Amino acid sequence: MLRILVVEDEDAIREMIGYALKKADFLVEEAADAQQALLAVAASLPDLMLLDWMLPGMSGVELARRFRREEYSAGVPIILLTARTGEDDRVHGLEIGADDYITKPFSPRELVARIHAVLRRGQGGKPDQPLSCDGLTLDPVGHRVEIDGKSLNLAPMEFRLLQFLMGNPDRVYSREQLLDHVWGRGVYVEERTVDVHIRRLRKALTERGYDRFIQTVRGAGYRFSVRT
Ligand code: CA
Numbered sequence: 001m002l003r004i005l006v007v008e009d010e011d012a013i014r015e016m017i018g019y020a021l022k023k024a025d026f027l028v029e030e031a032a033d034a035q036q037a038l039l040a041v042a043a044s045l046p047d048l049m050l051l052d053w054m055l056p057g058m059s060g061v062e063l064a065r066r067f068r069r070e071e072y073s074a075g076v077p078i079i080l081l082t083a084r085t086g087e088d089d090r091v092h093g094l095e096i097g098a099d100d101y102i103t104k105p106f107s108p109r110e111l112v113a114r115i116h117a118v119l120r121r122g123q124g125g126k127p128d129q130p131l132s133c134d135g136l137t138l139d140p141v142g143h144r145v146e147i148d149g150k151s152l153n154l155a156p157m158e159f160r161l162l163q164f165l166m167g168n169p170d171r172v173y174s175r176e177q178l179l180d181h182v183w184g185r186g187v188y189v190e191e192r193t194v195d196v197h198i199r200r201l202r203k204a205l206t207e208r209g210y211d212r213f214i215q216t217v218r219g220a221g222y223r224f225s226v227r228t
Pocket of ligand 1 (some may be wrong): 009010052053054055203
């Protein structure tokens with residue numbers, strides 16, 4: 001069973017969420033503030049965290065940043081709960097490393113659907129699982145990419161880029177986010193480096209016509225999608 005940490009200071013909402021998640025077969029751990037959340041995570045790493053934006057003391061956003069900074073907790077998917085609907089907040093929420101956000105009020109069913117989506121996207125701690133999409137497969141363990149059973153040679157950075165994008169389909173990543181996720185935080189590389197590797201990756205996939213999966217989203221970044 002997957003364990004979810006719910007960090008919310010309002011008792012009624014926390015209980016409602018806890019109830020909905022238990023009904024959906026998740027193990028639920030509750031925390032009423034950042035301090036409790038930090039203790040809970042230090043004791044045992046959850047499979048996903050729901051963080052309320054507005055918490056007393058340290059906010060959910062600060063808390064998310066903190067979890068992301070620590071190597072120990074950096075890989076745990078985070079969904080922010082927010083009452084704010086502004087576009088700035090939304091972008092801000094995703095830039096701090098939240099995997100998704102959900103605006104209050106929300107239905108339990110919507111919440112559970114979003115959790116499943118995020119867990120699928122992040123593969124819930126199964127980074128070794130082969131990724132497969134319309135004849136294109138990537139095996140992280142064997143470090144192999146195949147198209148219709150024929151292997152394709154990719155340079156290491158193109159491989160990692162493809163692995164990250166395939167593992168998080170239909171989601172747009174800015175160059176900065178790709179640098180964080182693929183090159184690693186704290187590595188100083190110019191943003192246009194991303195474009196160079198995207199170009200090489202597309203070129204490698206062009207021969208077989210799969211470059212169409214690597215899509216440019218004007219003004220936003222790149223995404224992997226089978227839809228055009
Ligand atoms: Ca709150």
